[in-house]
Amino acid sequence: MYAYDTYDHAMVNARVAEFRDQVDRRMKGELTEEEFRPLRLMNGLYLQLHAYMLRVAIPYGTLSAGQMRKLAHVARKYDKGYGHFTTRQNIQYNWPKLSETPDILQELSDVEMHAIQTSGNCIRNVTTDQFAGAAADEVADPRPYAELIRQWSTFHPEFSFLPRKFKIAITGAAEDRAAVKWHDIGLVLKQNEAGEVGFEVLAGGGMGRTPVIAKSMREFLPISDMLSYLEAMLRVYNEQGRRDNKYKARIKILVDAMGIDEYRRQVDAEWEKIRHVPIDVPEEEVARIKAFFAPPPLPVLADAATEVDELENANFVFKAWLANNTGAHKVPGHAHVTISLKPHGGIPGDATDEQMDLVADLADAYSQSEIRVSHEQNLILPHVAKSDLPALWSKLDEAGLGTPNAGLLTDIIACPGLDYCSLANTRSIPIAQTITERFDDIKRLMDIGPLKIKISGCINSCGHHHAGHIGILGVDRRGEENYQLLLGGSGAEDASKAAILGPGFNEAGIVDAVEKVVAVYLGEREDDETFLSAYRRLGPDVFKEAVYGTD
Numbered sequence: 001m002y003a004y005d006t007y008d009h010a011m012v013n014a015r016v017a018e019f020r021d022q023v024d025r026r027m028k029g030e031l032t033e034e035e036f037r038p039l040r041l042m043n044g045l046y047l048q049l050h051a052y053m054l055r056v057a058i059p060y061g062t063l064s065a066g067q068m069r070k071l072a073h074v075a076r077k078y079d080k081g082y083g084h085f086t087t088r089q090n091i092q093y094n095w096p097k098l099s100e101t102p103d104i105l106q107e108l109s110d111v112e113m114h115a116i117q118t119s120g121n122c123i124r125n126v127t128t129d130q131f132a133g134a135a136a137d138e139v140a141d142p143r144p145y146a147e148l149i150r151q152w153s154t155f156h157p158e159f160s161f162l163p164r165k166f167k168i169a170i171t172g173a174a175e176d177r178a179a180v181k182w183h184d185i186g187l188v189l190k191q192n193e194a195g196e197v198g199f200e201v202l203a204g205g206g207m208g209r210t211p212v213i214a215k216s217m218r219e220f221l222p223i224s225d226m227l228s229y230l231e232a233m234l235r236v237y238n239e240q241g242r243r244d245n246k247y248k249a250r251i252k253i254l255v256d257a258m259g260i261d262e263y264r265r266q267v268d269a270e271w272e273k274i275r276h277v278p279i280d281v282p283e284e285e286v287a288r289i290k291a292f293f294a295p296p297p298l299p300v301l302a303d304a305a306t307e308v309d310e311l312e313n314a315n316f317v318f319k320a321w322l323a324n325n326t327g328a329h330k331v332p333g334h335a336h337v338t339i340s341l342k343p344h345g346g347i348p349g350d351a352t353d354e355q356m357d358l359v360a361d362l363a364d365a366y367s368q369s370e371i372r373v374s375h376e377q378n379l380i381l382p383h384v385a386k387s388d389l390p391a392l393w394s395k396l397d398e399a400g401l402g403t404p405n406a407g408l409l410t411d412i413i414a415c416p417g418l419d420y421c422s423l424a425n426t427r428s429i430p431i432a433q434t435i436t437e438r439f440d441d442i443k444r445l446m447d448i449g450p451l452k453i454k455i456s457g458c459i460n461s462c463g464h465h466h467a468g469h470i471g472i473l474g475v476d477r478r479g480e481e482n483y484q485l486l487l488g489g490s491g492a493e494d495a496s497k498a499a500i501l502g503p504g505f506n507e508a509g510i511v512d513a514v515e516k517v518v519a520v521y522l523g524e525r526e527d528d529e530t531f532l533s534a535y536r537r538l539g540p541d542v543f544k545e546a547v548y549g550t551d
Contacts, residue, residue: 001062001370002147002292004112011155012109015116019043020102027099044115045101049422054093054101055118056108060128060146060170061089061373065360068371070111072356078104083356085341085349087413087464088167089127089373090118094420116154121162123153123234128170129177130374133293134336134382136328139189140197142172144290145226148281152227159234163241164249166234167206179375179491181205181214182467184251185233190220198222203233203263204255207461212252213495215260217267223286228279232271236263296368296383301333303386311390320442321393321404326384335386337367339379339396340403340411344440345433348414349377358399366392376413378406409451409518410436413464417457417474418481424457426474426481427507431455434511439518448518451531454489467491469532470517471498472510483510487517487543488535501540502548513547520546 004012019039026036033047040046044055056071063071071091075083078100079093086092096104108114117124126146133141149168153159159166170187171178180186186202199221205214221229237251240258255263312319326335339359342348351359359379363371366388367381374380384392396402405411412435415421417428432455439445454468458475465471471486482504489498505513518531520543525534535543 001064001143002059002289008112009109012112012114012116013106015043015114016102016105016109019105023098023102038120041119042116043101043105044118045098046119047422048094048420049418050420051095052098052101053420054096054104054115055086056091056093056113056115057118057125058089058091058113058373059150060126060132060143061130061375062132062143063371063373064111065363065369065371067111067113068356068360068363070107070113072353072360074104074107075356076353082350082352084347084416085351085373085377085379087375087377087415087462088118088125089130089375090125091373092416094416119165120160121164121166122160123149123156123162123166123168126150126153126168126170127178127375129172130338130372130376130378130380131177131327131336131382132172132372133295134329134334135173135177136330137175138172138330139174139191140172141293142170142178142187142189143293144286145187145189145223146170147289147292148227148286149230152230158238162234162238163243164246164251166237166251168230174493176491176493176495177374179464179467179495181493181495182207182464182491183214185230186214187226192220196222199226201229201233204252204260206250206252207464207466208250209247209459209461210250210252211461211466211497212256213497214252215255217260217264224280224283225275226280228275228277229267229271231274231279232267235270235274236266240266295331296370298329298331298334298368298383298385300331301385301387303333307390308386311393317397317402317404317442318390318393320446321402322389323446324404324408325406326389329383331383333386335384335389337381337384337389337392338374338406339381339401340405341378341401342405342411342436343400343403344410345437347429348412348432351379355399355401358395358401362392362395376411378411404442405445407450407452408445409439409448409453410445412436412453412455413468414455415457415462417455417463421457421462423460424474425459425476426457426483428455428457428463428472428474431472431474431483431507431510434507435514438511438515448522449528449530451518452491453514464491465489466498467495468498469535470514472514473500475504477504481507483507485510485513485517485547487540488532490532496536499540501544516546517543 456463
């Protein structure tokens with residue numbers, strides 16, 4: 001993973017010192033809350049319903065074991081003993097004291113972490129495939145390019161005050177595990193006919209009150225042109241994006257209003273002006289950054305079939321965990337492992353300080369001291385020898401982290417909702433907890449198969465409900481919490497927008513409705529058909545009849 005140089009250290013430490021002075025002035029009453037607001041947001045500090053919330057960046061979702069221990073320490077010393085991993089591969093602390101936030105940022109700086117550009121109308125944390133550098137199916141590791149974008153975008157003088165927040169995602173495989181089509185800009189690493197590696201460039205995706213799937217800008221962009229082309233895309237948006245209405249300020253609105261062809265034309269015209277000036281970095285700098293992401297020296301291993309098979313045959317939960325929570329590694333004899341943060345009745349994405357410390361220890365013991373955060377709010381050990389899987393699972397299971405539900409119905413994405421967020425209309429966490437309790441049978445979950453439920457407590461879509469196979473959106477109905485049911489969304493390479501099935505439900509009703517939808521699928525599916533495939537074949541009416549029809 002990337003290591004800070006002297007400039008990185010100086011930049012982050014200077015920001016911490018600056019923020020310490022700003023907090024001190026706020027505490028003394030020299031700054032009003034309104035004056036303090038833009039200053040704290042530039043440092044990832046939000047004011048939520050009950051307390052401040054600090055959002056810490058985890059660039060492209062990659063952590064060292066030492067950094068994870070520091071996150072556990074922050075949770076223990078400055079919060080209530082837990083942290084919340086988010087859909088942007090960040091971590092949030094929900095209860096820090098304002099006076100202690102500079103100390104938190106300084107402690108994070110000591111392990112090369114920060115909260116810069118985790119808020120505000122700027123380029124946010126660049127996200128990518130949680131299995132990057134390990135997955136057997138990737139064209140190339142996308143993280144070096146995410147790091148280049150991080151360095152280019154941090155404190156970029158033109159793009160610090162964009163019309164609205166801006167999100168970029170990169171995937172290095174044909175199977176899109178980074179939801180690139182739901183981003184302001186999506187980059188897909190691919191090879192052309194000559195065997196050269198470059199990017200397909202997508203623009204104008206996003207969720208919120210106007211969900212839009214990104215459109216293709218260029219089928220193939222050479223890697224050497226990446227930053228200058230992104231600069232041109234951002235310049236056109238920065239100049240022409242709306243600033244009079246924050247609900248119409250995202251690039252998706254601009255691209256829709258212009259049309260993708262006109263936006264492409266204007267970007268190409270801007271690109272011609274700037275592509276020959278030194279924006280893109282020289283090859284030697286690209287090579288230097290790539291060296292930080294060199295694959296670990298993993299030996300090719302024969303499968304340890306005997307020990308794994310014995311436990312698999314003896315323990316159905318371990319068998320399910322192998323099937324759902326482990327995946328093919330590019331080095332034979334190894335696997336990447338998903339640690340589910342979605343236990344029975346748990347809060348999606350939450351991890352205690354003790355659990356974070358344990359994951360750090362397990363990363364040291366089994367995964368080259370490396371950890372990933374997924375946009376699905378789970379943790380990943382990317383480089384595990386298959387022979388170590390039984391011992392690893394036993395330790396995870398003992399700590400409540402061995403839930404074998406990755407990719408299944410109870411692997412729910414949910415925003416914090418009205419339990420924390422001042423923007424929310426409804427609670428999301430209790431809905432997720434009730435659904436996991438209702439479907440808490442691993443054999444039943446395995447029979448249902450891949451099914452993604454995503455829950456948002458308001459139209460801002462932090463729970464990605466538009467991309468859920470089953471999406472749930474909380475809305476206010478005359479002072480009552482009401483939940484809309486959506487079906488048919490996808491955040492993968494076959495991206496699609498979920499559609500509202502019909503009238504909303506109360507808290508109990510939405511869980512019943514989910515169960516009815518699943519029952520229709522189980523009764524109507526063909527062979528090994530997944531839920532999403534079945535829905536696309538059947539259409540909404542058969543589900544609507546089951547959910548709303550009279551008995």
